[in-house]
Amino acid sequence: MMVPTHIQRLCDEFGIRIVDRHRYPEIGETRAAETLARICRRHGESHLRLVLSTLAETANNKVLLDEVGLWMASDMIRKNSDLIEERAGEWLELWDAMPVGELQFVCQELSGFVPQRHALGGMVYERIFRRFGKNAAQLDLFDDRRR
Secondary structure (H helix, E strand, O other), X not given: OOOOHHHHHHHHHXXXXXXXXXXXXXXXXXXOHHHHHHHHHHHOHHHHHHHHHHHHOOOOOOOOOOHHHHHHHHHHHHHOXXXXXXXXHXXXXXXXXXXXXXXXXXXXXXXXXXXXXXXXXXXXXXXXXXXXXXXXXXXXXXXXXXX
16 A cells, blocks of 8 residues: 555654555554545645544544545535634534544444435534534523533
8 A cells, every 4th residue: 555655744743543445443543545645635735634633633533534534524624614713722622522433333324325424524513513603502402411
């Protein structure tokens, strides 16, 4: 497996180990080097750096270093770029608090019906919207914070 040097350098910087694509990655490992390279080609190295920072430097998200998790994080970053620019610390705090690995596990039940990237993105965006959206202070009927 030939990993582009700039992708290897970024992964090393964020403590992510690239493993052979035939091996199941453990926490903090990825076999999605080509996905990382595609994200970089499409959106630039600074965008990829933010994707890796969002996933690798927040709690419980080093399990999302697969194609679905990387593209979903990229989508959320592109959608929320103004928010991230203004409130980067709060952005990372939210990702620390979100059970994104659990959400990814849940959305696997939709496999074959809904693309995983989109299902997970919707689940994560709902959490982002509830935290930063126009009605962020208002509790939702199904909100576990009501207890």
